[in-house]
Amino acid sequence: MNLLSLSISHHTASVDVREKMWLSVDETKQALQQLKKRYFNECVLVSTCNRTELYGMTSTVQYQDGELKKFLIDFKKAGDNVRPEHFVGSFAGGAVNHLFKVAAGIDSMVIGDIQILNQVKKAFNVASEVDALGPILNRLKQSTLHVGKRTRAETTICEGAVSVSYAAVELASKIFEDLSKKSALLIGAGKTGELTVKHLMGKGIGEVRVANRTRAKAESLVSSFGVGSVVDYEDMVDGLRAVDIVITSVNSPSYIVQPEDVHKVMKQRSNNPLFIIDIGVPRNVNPASKKIDNVFLYDIDSLGTIVDKNLGKRKAEIPKVTTIIREEMVDFFRWYNSLQVGPTIHEFRDALEAIRQEEVQKNINRFRPEDRELVELVTKRIVNKILHQPTTTLKRAAENGIKGKETIFRIEALRELFGIKGDRKDRNEE
Amino acid sequence: MDLINVVDFFAVAIPLLYAGLVGLYAISFFGDKPFANRLKSPALIATAVLHLVYIGLRTAAFDHPPITTVFEIMTLLAACIALGYTYIELRTGATNTGFFILLLALVFQVVSSLYIKDLTDIAPILRSRLLGFHVSTALLGYTGISLSAVYGFLYLMLYHDIKSSRFGLIYHRLPNLEMLEKMSYKAAVLGFFMLTVAIIVGLFWLPRAFESFSYWDPKLIGSLVIWVLYAVGLSAKRKLGWQGRKTMIVSLVGFGFVFLSMTVVNLYMSGFHSFE
Numbered sequence: 001m002n003l004l005s006l007s008i009s010h011h012t013a014s015v016d017v018r019e020k021m022w023l024s025v026d027e028t029k030q031a032l033q034q035l036k037k038r039y040f041n042e043c044v045l046v047s048t049c050n051r052t053e054l055y056g057m058t059s060t061v062q063y064q065d066g067e068l069k070k071f072l073i074d075f076k077k078a079g080d081n082v083r084p085e086h087f088v089g090s091f092a093g094g095a096v097n098h099l100f101k102v103a104a105g106i107d108s109m110v111i112g113d114i115q116i117l118n119q120v121k122k123a124f125n126v127a128s129e130v131d132a133l134g135p136i137l138n139r140l141k142q143s144t145l146h147v148g149k150r151t152r153a154e155t156t157i158c159e160g161a162v163s164v165s166y167a168a169v170e171l172a173s174k175i176f177e178d179l180s181k182k183s184a185l186l187i188g189a190g191k192t193g194e195l196t197v198k199h200l201m202g203k204g205i206g207e208v209r210v211a212n213r214t215r216a217k218a219e220s221l222v223s224s225f226g227v228g229s230v231v232d233y234e235d236m237v238d239g240l241r242a243v244d245i246v247i248t249s250v251n252s253p254s255y256i257v258q259p260e261d262v263h264k265v266m267k268q269r270s271n272n273p274l275f276i277i278d279i280g281v282p283r284n285v286n287p288a289s290k291k292i293d294n295v296f297l298y299d300i301d302s303l304g305t306i307v308d309k310n311l312g313k314r315k316a317e318i319p320k321v322t323t324i325i326r327e328e329m330v331d332f333f334r335w336y337n338s339l340q341v342g343p344t345i346h347e348f349r350d351a352l353e354a355i356r357q358e359e360v361q362k363n364i365n366r367f368r369p370e371d372r373e374l375v376e377l378v379t380k381r382i383v384n385k386i387l388h389q390p391t392t393t394l395k396r397a398a399e400n401g402i403k404g405k406e407t408i409f410r411i412e413a414l415r416e417l418f419g420i421k422g423d424r425k426d427r428n429e430e
Numbered sequence: 431m432d433l434i435n436v437v438d439f440f441a442v443a444i445p446l447l448y449a450g451l452v453g454l455y456a457i458s459f460f461g462d463k464p465f466a467n468r469l470k471s472p473a474l475i476a477t478a479v480l481h482l483v484y485i486g487l488r489t490a491a492f493d494h495p496p497i498t499t500v501f502e503i504m505t506l507l508a509a510c511i512a513l514g515y516t517y518i519e520l521r522t523g524a525t526n527t528g529f530f531i532l533l534l535a536l537v538f539q540v541v542s543s544l545y546i547k548d549l550t551d552i553a554p555i556l557r558s559r560l561l562g563f564h565v566s567t568a569l570l571g572y573t574g575i576s577l578s579a580v581y582g583f584l585y586l587m588l589y590h591d592i593k594s595s596r597f598g599l600i601y602h603r604l605p606n607l608e609m610l611e612k613m614s615y616k617a618a619v620l621g622f623f624m625l626t627v628a629i630i631v632g633l634f635w636l637p638r639a640f641e642s643f644s645y646w647d648p649k650l651i652g653s654l655v656i657w658v659l660y661a662v663g664l665s666a667k668r669k670l671g672w673q674g675r676k677t678m679i680v681s682l683v684g685f686g687f688v689f690l691s692m693t694v695v696n697l698y699m700s701g702f703h704s705f706e
Contacts, residue, residue, distance in 0.1 A: 174592060174601065177608035270671030273607065290593070294674045302595050309597065 001336060002058045003136070005095035006068055006087045009051035010109045013086040020078035023047040025126055031075050032132040039068065042134035044127040044141075046102070048119045050109050053102070055095060057136050065089055096140065096332060100325040103144045104151040105158065112157040112314045117148035135408040136336070143332045150324045157317040160310030165195035167306040168277045168298065169203055172245055175275050175296055183207035185243040187236055188250035189217055192279050192300075196247050197225060209243060211236045213250075240265045240274065247277045248284040255286040262289040277303070341394045344411050347420045348390070352383050390414065433491045434548060440484040445543045447477045448508070448536040455529035459603055471525060474532075478516050481509045481539075492549060497565040499549070500692065504542035507692075508535040510573035518577075518613065526603045527610075531580045560635055568628035568653075572688055574621020575656070579685030581614035582678035589675055611674060615667070618681055622660045629657055652691035659684045 008021050023031060028045045035043050035056065043056035054072065069084040076082070090098050101107040103120050124141040127133050133141070152158055161167035176182050184205050186197050189212060197208055208228035212218035215230065222228040231239045237257060240246055250256055257276075262285075266274065271294050278285040278299045290297040338344070356379050367375050394414075397407040414420065451473050458466035485506065489495050496502030515531045518524075588604050591597070604610065632650065637643040644650075663680035666672040 171592070173606060174588070175607050177606050177612070267671075271673035273674065293676070296592060298595075305595065306597060 001092040001333075003055065003095045003140075004058060004065075004068075004089060004091050005053060005055045005098055006065075006072065006089045007051060007053040007098065008082070008086050008088075009053070009107070011107075012088055013082070017081050017086055018050070018052065020081045021047070021052040021072065021076055022049065023052060023076070027075075028123070028126050029130045031072070032127055032130050034075070035071070036130075036132050038071070040132075042137040043132050044124055044137055046120055046123040048116065051102070053099075055099060055137070055140075057134065093329065093333070096143075096329055097325065099140070099144055100147045100328060103148040104321050104325060105148075106318055106321050110162050111311065111318070112159075112162070114152070114158045117145070117152075120148070121145060135412075139335060140332065143328050147325060147328045150328070151321050154324065155317045155320045157314050157321055160313055162307055162310050162314070163195070164279065164300060164303045164307060165192050165199050167303045167310075168196050168247070168279075169199040171296070171298065171303075171306075172200065172275055173203065175273055176244065180204045180206045182244040183209065183242070184245040184247065185209045185211065185231065185236075185239050186221070187211045187233075187246065187248045187256075187284070188213075188280065189221065190249035190279065193247050193249035194221065194224075196277060196279070200245065201225065201227070205245070207243075209239065211239060237261045237265070241268045244273065245275045245277070247279065249279045250284050252280065252284060253282065255284060257285040257289065259286055259288045259292065262292055262295055266292060266295065279303070338415070339408055339411050341397065341407070341411065344414065344420070345391050345394055348414060348418060349387060351418055351420055352387060356380065356383050433487065437484070437487050437491045438548070440480075440487060441543045441546060444477075444481055444484050444505070445536065445540045447480060448512075448532065448539050451477050452529065452532050452536050455532055459526055459529045460599065462603075467525075470528065471519065474512070474516055474519065474528065478509070478512045481505075481512060485509060494549075495562060496546075497562065499547070501542045501544075501546040503565070503569065504538045504692070505546065506569055507572055507576075508539040508542065510569055511535040511538070511576055514573050514577055514617075522605075522609070522613075524605045524609070526605065527581070527584055527613075530584060531577065534576055534580060560631065564628055564631045564636065567624045567631065571621045571623075571625030571628055572692070574617045574619075574624060575660070575681075575685055575688050576621075578614045578617035578621055578681045581610050581617060582681035582685075585610040585614060585678045586675065586682075589678075607674070611678070614678060614681055618660060618664065618684075622657070622664060625653065625657055625660070629653055649691060652687060656684055656687045656691065659687065 008018050010018070012018075023045060028047060032043055032045055035045075035054070039058060040056035041059055043054065046053045046055075052072075054068070066084060069087050072087075073079055073082050073084070098107070099120075103117050105112045105114060105116050108116055121141075124133065124137070124144075127137070161170045172182075173179065179200065182205060184197060184200050184207070186193050186208070197205075201208065208222075208225055209231045210218040210221050210225075210228055211231040211233045212221070213233050215233070218230045218233075222230055240257075240262070248256065262274070262276075273294045273296065276285055276289070276295065276297045278297065281300060283299050285297060285299075287297065287299070289295055360375060360379055364372055364375065394407070394410065397410075451470070454466050454470045454473055457463050458470050485496060488502075488505075496506060511531060512535045515528060515535075519528060584600075584604055585607060587600050588607055588610065591600050592607070632653075659680065663672075663677060663684070666680075667677050
């Protein structure tokens with residue numbers, strides 16, 4: 001199989017290098033058209049923030065690995081940063097295996113990242129739009145999506161929060177029943193705090209409030225969220241009274257919330273549970289507040305512990321994913337091998353011969369004994385005549401050594417029309 | 431005679447069914463096995479229906495509803511708990527608390543089946559309609575209290591795990607704290623209301639029916655203690671804003687008294703409440 005792949009990813013290059021190789025949808029389309037013209041029968045380009053990968057079916061085994069790398073680098077005019085050594089290539093089974101691993105999320109920076117499957121799917125769709133996909137890559141696409149789906153359904157590799165912000169949101173949904181009836185207050189700015197609020201919004205949080213020492217900053221955050229209101233920073237402690245979830249991320253050398261504050265607030269809010277996520281470093285909320293009933297206080301370290309544990313659990317699922325990948329590879333190559341001309345002709349001949357023998361046997365007694373040899377001869381000749389045209393057409397294609405679209409189409413049609421199953425398993429379009 | 435044989439068969443089969451059911455819920459809770467996840471809800475409904483059949487047959491075979499001895503009442507209580515849980519599961523779709531609740535039903539049913547007797551001759555007073563009403567309201571009260579206690583117990587486990595950052599099975603399988611608290615509270619309110627009705631009926635009507643009636647009956651006193659405890663707990667929640675852990679502890683203590691009242695008081699203390 002002449003499938004080859006080239007990959008530049010977080011395994012091989014730092015972010016400032018690999019970001020130079022990132023391709024927009026338009027760039028991808030352009031590159032695919034040129035690649036198809038110069039090197040490939042079929043090809044696809046997957047480009048995400050962590051990787052850019054090329055998969056292509058060549059007509060001949062002689063391809064210039066270096067030439068392809070150079071093409072990609074030149075296409076992005078990234079010669080100053082990206083060197084050919086930043087790419088790794090693989091071939092045939094290795095390339096399929098790599099693609100499956102990527103789709104299953106075990107090659108990702110964060111193991112089990114579920115976004116990657118959609119990105120791979122999108123990449124194949126883009127390739128299809130510029131007519132860069134043929135029968136092989138189309139089938140490979142189906143298998144790849146199948147790997148991704150099975151991974152999600154049969155393993156827990158995508159489960160459990162693996163970022164501090166998401167871990168906080170997961171905890172919130174273990175404390176509260178319906179987040180749409182709850183409100184959150186973000187005190188201070190900072191990426192993680194902002195992300196946490198965004199995740200909470202994704203879970204349908206009812207109300208968002210923001211407090212910041214610089215009021216303008218709070219206002220700009222609110223407008224970036226699209227919802228919410230600004231609370232005066234001075235009234236911040238008082239603000240704890242009316243919300244259920246508090247995220248603090250303030251640069252302050254001392255605690256901004258003390259247990260006495262929390263005590264007072266809890267009385268005012270008639271002991272309704274209060275979930276405090278303290279992601280400030282140093283901490284913003286005095287940890288002694290944790291002892292108060294119905295107060296759930298988490299700092300960045302305890303959230304980090306959750307993340308580490310979940311990552312460990314995901315890693316433990318890798319063997320299951322590898323098994324799925326192996327099964328799907330077997331399935332894919334079984335299909336691929338069934339496309340070979342030789343065996344197909346052979347099986348076709350066997351199928352017709354079986355029909356001939358069956359009919360002759362059933363009816364042989366109707367002939368006089370002296371004619372029976374002739375019957376054998378005539379029927380054999382008929383079968384051979386029927387076989388002649390399709391066989392030579394397929395053989396001619398085989399001699400050219402090209403697995404063109406046409407040949408594959410013919411083989412598949414022949415197998416389907418005459419019910420020659422071979423080893424291959426049928427699968428519906430995903 | 432035949433009917434009695436059938437009833438005896440059921441008396442053995444029902445606790446076994448509950449054991450199987452609890453097993454299924456346990457496998458589902460601890461092992462998350464697909465077959466258990468799929469089977470447990472149908473098995474729950476089947477068991478509850480068969481249990482009702484058993485109670486019906488028992489009533490027919492011995493010509494009185496099974497309310498005359500503590501062991502007869504225990505099978506009723508087990509059935510009420512199972513039915514109450516079935517309702518909750520169908521209503522909320524949360525199936526992971528079943529193991530803990532049905533375990534309670536199993537305990538009551540096993541004790542009942544071990545000691546239940548085939549009684550056909552019972553005191554005529556026990557055939558009174560109003561007594562039936564008194565007993566069924568008390569039963570519903572106890573069911574509410576039991577359910578409230580189990581949810582309270584689960585709440586406390588989850589509360590503790592979340593507070594101390596332990597994220598094990600309890601954390602992953604149980605529903606959220608707010609929901610557990612709500613369930614416990616609703617069950618407690620229902621239980622308290624029913625218990626109130628049972629006590630009112632008991633206090634105002636039964637003295638006229640029983641010659642041996644005494645206000646010092648241990649069961650009566652036990653029930654009053656439970657009633658006061660729940661009255662205090664529920665009003666503390668309303669008036670003092672008690673939430674979460676404290677109310678759950680009250681619920682568990684209340685259940686402890688119910689359990690004592692069902693077992694120790696019934697078995698080892700004499701009073702007009704025992705009719706054997």
